[in-house]
Amino acid sequence: MFAIDHAATALLVKQRYPSVPMVPLLVSVQAMELAWVGLNYLGIERTTTEATVRSVADIHLAYMPYSHSVGTAVGAAVLAWLIIEKGFGRAALGRAVGLGIVSHLILDLATHGHDIVLWPGWATPKLGLGLYDAAPFTAFIVELMYGILCWYVYRGGTGLFALISIGNLANLSFLSPAIPGAEHYLAGRPILAVTLIFVQILVTLVLVGVLARRNTRASTATWDLGRPIAPDRAS
Numbered sequence: 594m595f596a597i598d599h600a601a602t603a604l605l606v607k608q609r610y611p612s613v614p615m616v617p618l619l620v621s622v623q624a625m626e627l628a629w630v631g632l633n634y635l636g637i638e639r640t641t642t643e644a645t646v647r648s649v650a651d652i653h654l655a656y657m658p659y660s661h662s663v664g665t666a667v668g669a670a671v672l673a674w675l676i677i678e679k680g681f682g683r684a685a686l687g688r689a690v691g692l693g694i695v696s697h698l699i700l701d702l703a704t705h706g707h708d709i710v711l712w713p714g715w716a717t718p719k720l721g722l723g724l725y726d727a728a729p730f731t732a733f734i735v736e737l738m739y740g741i742l743c744w745y746v747y748r749g750g751t752g753l754f755a756l757i758s759i760g761n762l763a764n765l766s767f768l769s770p771a772i773p774g775a776e777h778y779l780a781g782r783p784i785l786a787v788t789l790i791f792v793q794i795l796v797t798l799v800l801v802g803v804l805a806r807r808n809t810r811a812s813t814a815t816w817d818l819g820r821p822i823a824p825d826r827a828s
């Protein structure tokens with residue numbers, strides 16, 4: 594899943610755990626991707642491209658067993674939850690961060706080509722519904738609708754809606770071989786692709802964080818008229 598929609602997932606978690614600050618939620622939903630960026634820069638994980646890149650199907654997440662395996666993602670989520678809730682006594686924060694980390698795995702499994710292993714060192718099975726490979730344009734529609742769903746559930750304002758819409762539209766050329774775009778320059782330059790994704794992660798996390806704080810739809814005003822915000826069920 595693209596950066597904007599992972600970032601939008603923090604809105605869902607925030608809605609479920611309103612007392613938890615936005616920053617740890619934003620970091621948690623992209624923790625796997627930030628690990629992937631670092632491990633690619635270190636040469637531990639590897640990305641490759643076709644000789645010509647016309648869509649995301651031509652960029653291959655060739656080796657990423659540490660940042661993107663079912664075992665490491667679930668393990669990191671459980672570990673974060675245990676340390677924060679049992680170690681520091683912050684139940685809502687621990688559960689929200691654990692949920693944020695594992696959300697990334699679920700969303701990637703729903704969109705990626707078959708590139709997610711169960712555990713580092715296990716070559717098969719490789720999981721992923723394969724939307725990016727088989728039906729990139731369907732992936733675009735699914736991601737856009739998911740991003741808007743996050744906005745709707747959060748009751749975000751116009752700025753947040755614009756960000757999620759534009760953030761998804763900006764990826765359209767990546768998801769349609771028929772639409773030319775900047776992806777063409779990534780052929781043979783996998784580290785440039787990693788850097789582009791890293792920049793997208795940072796920009797979308799900051800913008801979602803800022804706009805989630807400042808823009809809420811008028812309907813949320815009812816909270817200010819006496820309807821109390823539901824306390825976190827975990828705290």
Ligand SMILES: [Zn+2]
Pocket residue numbers: 594625626661697701
């Ligand atoms: Zn990912």
